[in-house]
Amino acid sequence: MRKAYVxxxxxxxxxxxxxxxxxxxxxxxxxxxxxxxAAMVQVLSATTQLIRxxxxxxxxxxxxxxxxxxxxKPFAGGRPMATPFGNIYVPNIxxxxxxxxxxxxxxxxxxxxxxxxxxxxxxxxxxxxxxSYTKVTRADCDAIxxxxxxxxxxxxxxxxxxxxxxxxxxxxxxxxxxxxxxxGDFQPDPKQSAQWNRGAYLVEGLGHxxxxxxxxxxxxxxxxxxxxxxxMIPNQNWYAPSLTSNREAGLGEWSLKDIGDLLQVGxxxxxxxxxxxxxxxxxxxxxxxxxxTQAMAVYLKALPQRxxxxxxxxxxxxxxxxxxESGRRNYEKQCGMxxxxxxxxxxxxxxxxxxxxxxxxxxxxxxxxMVLNGGYPPGTRKNPRPHGxxxxxxxxxxxxxxxxxxxxxxxxxxxxxxxxxxxxNELRKLLPE
Amino acid sequence: MRLLIFRKSRSQSLPTISGFATPKHPVNIFRLLxxxxxAALCLPAYAQQEAVPFYKAIDSVEARMQGCVTCHGQSGQGxxxxxxxxxxxxxAAYLYNQLVAFRDGVRKYPPMxxxxxxxxxxxxxxxxxxxxxxxxxxxxRDATTMDANALARGKAIATSGDAAKQIPACIxxxxxxxxxxxxxxPGLVGLRATYIAAQLTRxxxxxxxxxxxxxxxxxxxxxxxxxxxxxxxYLAQQQVPAGASPESPNLVRMPFACGTxx
Numbered sequence: 112m113r114k115a116y117v118x119x120x121x122x123x124x125x126x127x128x129x130x131x132x133x134x135x136x137x138x139x140x141x142x143x144x145x146x147x148x149a150a151m152v153q154v155l156s157a158t159t160q161l162i163r164x165x166x167x168x169x170x171x172x173x174x175x176x177x178x179x180x181x182x183x184k185p186f187a188g189g190r191p192m193a194t195p196f197g198n199i200y201v202p203n204i205x206x207x208x209x210x211x212x213x214x215x216x217x218x219x220x221x222x223x224x225x226x227x228x229x230x231x232x233x234x235x236x237x238x239x240x241x242x243s244y245t246k247v248t249r250a251d252c253d254a255i256x257x258x259x260x261x262x263x264x265x266x267x268x269x270x271x272x273x274x275x276x277x278x279x280x281x282x283x284x285x286x287x288x289x290x291x292x293x294x295g296d297f298q299p300d301p302k303q304s305a306q307w308n309r310g311a312y313l314v315e316g317l318g319h320x321x322x323x324x325x326x327x328x329x330x331x332x333x334x335x336x337x338x339x340x341x342x343m344i345p346n347q348n349w350y351a352p353s354l355t356s357n358r359e360a361g362l363g364e365w366s367l368k369d370i371g372d373l374l375q376v377g378x379x380x381x382x383x384x385x386x387x388x389x390x391x392x393x394x395x396x397x398x399x400x401x402x403x404t405q406a407m408a409v410y411l412k413a414l415p416q417r418x419x420x421x422x423x424x425x426x427x428x429x430x431x432x433x434x435x436e437s438g439r440r441n442y443e444k445q446c447g448m449x450x451x452x453x454x455x456x457x458x459x460x461x462x463x464x465x466x467x468x469x470x471x472x473x474x475x476x477x478x479x480x481m482v483l484n485g486g487y488p489p490g491t492r493k494n495p496r497p498h499g500x501x502x503x504x505x506x507x508x509x510x511x512x513x514x515x516x517x518x519x520x521x522x523x524x525x526x527x528x529x530x531x532x533x534x535x536n537e538l539r540k541l542l543p544e
Numbered sequence: 545m546r547l548l549i550f551r552k553s554r555s556q557s558l559p560t561i562s563g564f565a566t567p568k569h570p571v572n573i574f575r576l577l578x579x580x581x582x583a584a585l586c587l588p589a590y591a592q593q594e595a596v597p598f599y600k601a602i603d604s605v606e607a608r609m610q611g612c613v614t615c616h617g618q619s620g621q622g623x624x625x626x627x628x629x630x631x632x633x634x635x636a637a638y639l640y641n642q643l644v645a646f647r648d649g650v651r652k653y654p655p656m657x658x659x660x661x662x663x664x665x666x667x668x669x670x671x672x673x674x675x676x677x678x679x680x681x682x683x684x685r686d687a688t689t690m691d692a693n694a695l696a697r698g699k700a701i702a703t704s705g706d707a708a709k710q711i712p713a714c715i716x717x718x719x720x721x722x723x724x725x726x727x728x729x730p731g732l733v734g735l736r737a738t739y740i741a742a743q744l745t746r747x748x749x750x751x752x753x754x755x756x757x758x759x760x761x762x763x764x765x766x767x768x769x770x771x772x773x774x775x776x777x778y779l780a781q782q783q784v785p786a787g788a789s790p791e792s793p794n795l796v797r798m799p800f801a802c803g804t805x806x
Binding site for chain 2: 181182389390392393444445446448449457460461484485486487488489490495496497498499500501502503504505506542
């Protein structure tokens with residue numbers, strides 16, 4: 112009997128020791144992580160689940176894009192953000208006690224997201240999209256907080272901003288907030304579906320789409336009446352098209368699949384993302400679940416369309432024949448291979464130009480940029496090897512580039528308007544060459 | 545139609561050019577003139593057409609690399625613009641390091657920084673491997689305007705270095721025939737003087753760098769401005785050896801430790 116106890120005890124101790132060794136080994140990465148099974152997912156601790164949820168939401172909010180330098184440690188900040196008022200240096204949000212948010216409580220974090228006020232009571236500059244994040248629920252903020260507290264702390268002091276007078280005076284932010292900031296939770300619309308409401312919550316809250324797709328005025332504010340009507344993105348020289356006009360990036364006539372693909376994959380049968388939107392897809396939207404992507408698509412497709420009049424007829428007749436001929440010649444030579452002689456493209460690899468709203472919209476900025484600098488769509492989980500377009504800035508002079516952009520804006524019954532060599536020249540001077 | 549004509553004429557024009565470059569037969573004025581005229585007619589078309597978008601199948605690496613062609617050519621052979629380098633046949637690890645450095649803004653050239661900003665590592669590696677395997681024809685060398693003294697100084701730096709200034713020879717790392725060394729050292733042969741000089745200057749002023757220990761930074765800092773001009777002109781004049789490929793890293797003991805070779 113006693114012997115049996117001893118044996119049972121020994122077996123138990125050996126078992127515990129074995130488990131301890133296994134745990135230690137797997138903890139150090141010596142053993143491959145077992146693939147998660149349904150049973151394992153269930154036993155994930157509540158903390159782990161919260162952190163995972165927070166990681167997903169932090170991606171939806173694209174925190175990493177601004178709070179991480181290209182070669183820096185995640186969330187350690189330090190990245191300069193050029194604004195019309197000077198450089199803002201994005202702060203460290205790793206859980207380091209001295210230089211990060213290690214000492215912040217979840218209440219502090221919620222106040223920052225919801226009210227735009229830091230732990231010590233400093234008013235934040237609106238480069239932090241708290242005007243959108245104010246709509247994020249307390250539960251989601253707590254999850255993001257839990258995730259950020261779980262990342263590796265980095266000791267890296269925040270750099271002081273380099274803002275011009277008077278914008279370096281934070282007390283002026285009181286006035287800015289009165290004009291442009293409305294604190295408030297997301298209010299679901301009971302008349303709409305749960306899917307629409309989920310999409311609205313993501314687009315208006317964490318997605319902070321309005322930061323670019325609503326015009327920013329000279330004070331760095333935007334008006335709710337102009338929500339999603341599009342505007343130039345300060346300092347980036349890209350035009351963020353209106354999401355409420357079918358003549359720009361209004362999605363009223365798009366299929367839900369194409370909208371979802373554009374957001375999550377970066378390419379679709381209607382259009383492709385480049386520039387700042389490529390960054391958003393690369394860092395944020397590609398990680399959204401299919402359900403959330405579809406919810407955003409449903410909401411964006413249903414946004415009220417602002418204009419009722421039909422688009423203007425093609426202005427091809429108004430273009431000088433010599434300009435049209437120059438544009439056509441360069442198009443056939445340089446563009447036709449990928450976009451086809453009829454401008455239909457080979458989507459989703461090469462986007463169509465005929466009927467493409469981003470080509471025909473009022474602002475020609477993006478079309479000119481693409482011809483001058485080319486571009487690669489973001490490499491995403493569903494499109495890891497995107498097709499790219501080469502730059503033509505070194506091959507076409509201002510007249511030739513203006514002619515080819517004019518050609519694609521008016522050919523094939525496209526409803527765009529001609530562009531001038533001066534417009535090309537102005538962008539050429541601002542752009543990387 | 546134009547493309548078809550070009551595809552046919554390219555293969556015909558090249559022997560003419562190489563025949564002209566190394567005349568072994570008694571000079572026949574008529575043949576020489578004919579070669580010259582043919583070369584003059586074919587060359588610009590050749591250089592231009594090879595830099596125009598073209599692919600056979602959409603779902604191919606070739607079609608995906610069209611973003612590179614107006615500056616680096618369809619096969620990475622470079623174009624007639626002196627600032628855009630030949631990238632074909634350079635070591636894959638070198639090309640990959642450059643693509644990552646451009647993406648992360650460590651190597652600064654805004655058009656490249658913009659193009660590859662949102663491309664993942666695996667895809668950049670695929671691009672690098674694609675161009676590292678290509679061996680397109682070299683474009684003819686530009687005539688140099690450097691005087692003989694400068695070229696002699698350039699040759700000295702390239703082939704034996706400058707012991708007094710502690711500058712090792714280029715060939716000590718970039719290969720006996722300047723074709724580079726795997727995995728991280730680029731070939732210099734076939735590059736134009738403008739590109740080499742621009743890069744050496746960037747290294748000298750600290751605008752370009754690589755992983756520590758940064759051997760090239762140490763070397764470039766010891767070059768004077770006239771050294772840069774001289775060695776660039778000399779390198780751009782060098783004959784491309786047949787079947788040019790990067791050397792194996794085991795052939796030489798390098799004068800300085802280089803982070804990219806580890």
